[in-house]
Amino acid sequence: xxxxxxxxxxxxxxxxxxxxxxxxxxxxxxxxxxxxxxxxxxxxxxxxxxxxxxxxxxxxxxxxxxxxxxxxxxxxxxxxxxxxxxxxxxxxxxxxxxxxxxxxxxxxxxxxxxxxxxxxxxxxxxxxxxxxxxxxxxxxxxxxxxxxxxxxxxxxxxxxxxxxxxxxxxxxxxxxxxxxxxxxxxxxxxxxxxxxxxxxxxxxxxxxxxxxxxxxxxxxxxxxxxxxxxxxxxxxxxxxxxxxxxxxxxxxxxxxxxxxxxxxxxxxxxxxxxxxxxxxxxxxxxxxxxxxxxxxxxxxxxxxxxxxxxxxxxxxxxxxxxxxxxxxxxxxxxxxxxxxxxxxxxxxxxxxxxxxxxxxxxxxxxxxxxxxxxxxxxxxxxxxxxxxxxxxxxxxxxxxxxxxxxxxxxxxxxxxxxxxxxxxxxxxxxxxxxxxxxx
Amino acid sequence: xxxxxxxxxxxxxxxxxxxxxxxxxxxxxxxxxxxxxxxxxxxxxxxxxxxxxxxxxxxxxxxxxxxxxxxxxxxxxxxxxxxxxxxxxxxxxxxxxxxxxxxxxxxxxxxxxxxxxxxxxx
Ligand SMILES: Cc1cc2nc3c(=O)[nH]c(=O)nc-3n(C[C@H](O)[C@H](O)[C@H](O)COP(=O)(O)OP(=O)(O)OC[C@H]3O[C@@H](n4cnc5c(N)ncnc54)[C@H](O)[C@@H]3O)c2cc1C
Ligand code: SF4
Ligand code: SF4
Numbered sequence: 001x002x003x004x005x006x007x008x009x010x011x012x013x014x015x016x017x018x019x020x021x022x023x024x025x026x027x028x029x030x031x032x033x034x035x036x037x038x039x040x041x042x043x044x045x046x047x048x049x050x051x052x053x054x055x056x057x058x059x060x061x062x063x064x065x066x067x068x069x070x071x072x073x074x075x076x077x078x079x080x081x082x083x084x085x086x087x088x089x090x091x092x093x094x095x096x097x098x099x100x101x102x103x104x105x106x107x108x109x110x111x112x113x114x115x116x117x118x119x120x121x122x123x124x125x126x127x128x129x130x131x132x133x134x135x136x137x138x139x140x141x142x143x144x145x146x147x148x149x150x151x152x153x154x155x156x157x158x159x160x161x162x163x164x165x166x167x168x169x170x171x172x173x174x175x176x177x178x179x180x181x182x183x184x185x186x187x188x189x190x191x192x193x194x195x196x197x198x199x200x201x202x203x204x205x206x207x208x209x210x211x212x213x214x215x216x217x218x219x220x221x222x223x224x225x226x227x228x229x230x231x232x233x234x235x236x237x238x239x240x241x242x243x244x245x246x247x248x249x250x251x252x253x254x255x256x257x258x259x260x261x262x263x264x265x266x267x268x269x270x271x272x273x274x275x276x277x278x279x280x281x282x283x284x285x286x287x288x289x290x291x292x293x294x295x296x297x298x299x300x301x302x303x304x305x306x307x308x309x310x311x312x313x314x315x316x317x318x319x320x321x322x323x324x325x326x327x328x329x330x331x332x333x334x335x336x337x338x339x340x341x342x343x344x345x346x347x348x349x350x351x352x353x354x355x356x357x358x359x360x361x362x363x364x365x366x367x368x369x370x371x372x373x374x375x376x377x378x379x380x381x382x383x384x385x386x387x388x389x390x391x392x393x394x395x396x397x398x399x400x401x402x403x404x405x406x407x408x409x410x411x412x413x414x415x416x417x418x419x420x421x422x423x424x425x426x427x428x429x430x431x432x433x434x435x436x437x438x439x
Numbered sequence: 440x441x442x443x444x445x446x447x448x449x450x451x452x453x454x455x456x457x458x459x460x461x462x463x464x465x466x467x468x469x470x471x472x473x474x475x476x477x478x479x480x481x482x483x484x485x486x487x488x489x490x491x492x493x494x495x496x497x498x499x500x501x502x503x504x505x506x507x508x509x510x511x512x513x514x515x516x517x518x519x520x521x522x523x524x525x526x527x528x529x530x531x532x533x534x535x536x537x538x539x540x541x542x543x544x545x546x547x548x549x550x551x552x553x554x555x556x557x558x559x560x561x
Binding site for chain 1: 469470474475477478479481506509510511512513514531532533534535537538541547548549550551552553555556558559560561
């Protein structure tokens with residue numbers, strides 16, 4: 001592989017990298033798509049929801065092909081607030097989601113190879129089982145001129161390097177960007193639990209390939225800031241929980257024991273009863289929103305996409321779509337810069353401006369106060385006390401024990417006020433929460 | 440939570456208040472790695488010859504509260520006879536220890552291309 005030169009090198013064949021490679025190759029550029037996995041997706045896990053909008057933006061209606069590797073069409077989304085032995089829930093089911101898919105549940109080790117193959121079909125050269133260990137730079141100007149891989153004579157050169165190596169990005173640190181702080185990332189653990197198809201369909205009230213997603217929070221994160229998920233696949237469930245890493249390090253709770261306690265929760269235990277655990281996995285999630293983005297998403301000879309840049313909307317559990325759309329945007333900017341013959345840092349910065357002005361940038365800016373709000377209030381107050389209080393209030397509200405309704409309602413409200421630590425903190429919390437999602 | 444066999448790490452960690460309102464010491468003993476062994480069996484690994492993880496200064500671990508004994512999802516960090524042992528073959532390559540080690544003591548590389556974990560589902 002000595003001294004090979006490409007128009008572009010893409011590091012990472014996840015959704016961000018494969019999208020960038022697809023756009024670049026389709027524009028007629030020579031592209032190498034590198035991944036350290038045995039195949040694209042071998043190293044990747046997620047909760048499990050893929051969005052049609054982003055997939056269609058990249059590969060059109062290829063999702064209608066036979067063998068499109070997804071599990072179920074999401075037709076219902078539920079949110080659960082869990083007390084120790086209770087829950088308060090909201091959800092939405094719509095037949096329209098079945099007619100025109102909005103999202104699917106999926107496995108990354110099956111989706112990513114399919115998606116990367118689309119980039120290869122467009123002309124990108126897939127180079128897998130190859131770890132990039134460093135960036136190559138022009139000694140005089142410092143411009144990134146390629147990558148050093150762990151292969152023999154492993155230098156590869158390119159006009160531009162697309163850095164899409166995921167949340168645990170070692171390359172962004174080679175650019176001089178700081179490592180994530182423990183309060184900017186969470187760790188999630190997940191198990192795939194096998195169950196017969198009919199059991200899943202009857203337990204979740206599903207027909208055919210319909211699917212349900214459940215996001216849950218509360219007692220299950222044991223006083224930490226965290227979110228759990230339970231998704232239906234064809235013949236298995238994906239059950240997991242993610243918690244902020246600073247909380248995890250402080251609380252001294254092993255992630256696998258946390259997951260075991262989630263499995264024992266009475267509202268979850270009955271849904272997974274009899275299931276066989278067929279795969280355990282763990283991964284980080286960037287949770288810093290807008291303020292954790294690097295000062296520039298492009299520079300001299302490089303652009304940064306997907307999780308490596310921190311593009312995750314944790315409020316809506318969206319990441320793969322942001323990764324795909326950022327890769328697409330980077331690919332277009334590079335192709336255009338190539339056409340003009342101007343691949344300077346200034347020219348590549350068009351990607352930075354476009355991304356920040358796009359729906360991705362706007363959504364991440366909107367939730368920019370959420371991370372600090374969550375830290376200020378803390379996992380125990382928000383996810384323990386408050387969610388517990390809401391559950392006690394619901395219990396009081398529904399209990400028919402002869403108490404006059406007016407009094408029962410007042411008692412229910414008091415449960416919530418008490419859980420928040422009084423009226424003033426409750427009003428503050430409502431205000432902070434409102435600003436957290438309003439920007 | 441199950442009680443794990445007491446170790447030296449458990450003894451020193453017992454002095455640490457987790458700050459979460461739990462009774463002191465309830466979480467103070469590191470979990471037994473056996474708790475995760477069965478889960479790790481479900482994952483396909485292709486072993487690398489050399490460890491992709493090492494410690495910049497093993498001495499630092501003796502003066503540390505050793506949160507890695509808890510937060511690592513694969514129980515790679517094991518405290519044995521006053522030394523930190525790294526069961527790197529079990530690593531899920533999540534990167535948490537890079538971020539969470541309070542003294543940035545973990546020297547972290549990716550395994551050789553193609554080696555390490557290979558999920559079947561993910
Ligand atoms: C538990 C969990 C639940 C989630 N749930 C959802 C969800 O339901 N919906 C959703 O849309 N998003 C979800 N996400 C987020 C989503 O998975 C990510 O945002 C998305 O995968 C980011 O894509 P990416 O291409 O940027 O990075 P990745 O998918 O991480 O891809 C990076 C690639 O780079 C490769 N790589 C890394 N370093 C190197 C190197 N040095 N050399 C060569 N190759 C390298 C890796 O092998 C990997 O294939 C979830 C994440 C987690 C962890
Ligand atoms: S947290 Fe870091 S310094 Fe402390 S024991 Fe673990 S590896 Fe050593
Ligand atoms: S990368 Fe993750 S699994 Fe591997 S040793 Fe670090 S914390 Fe443990």
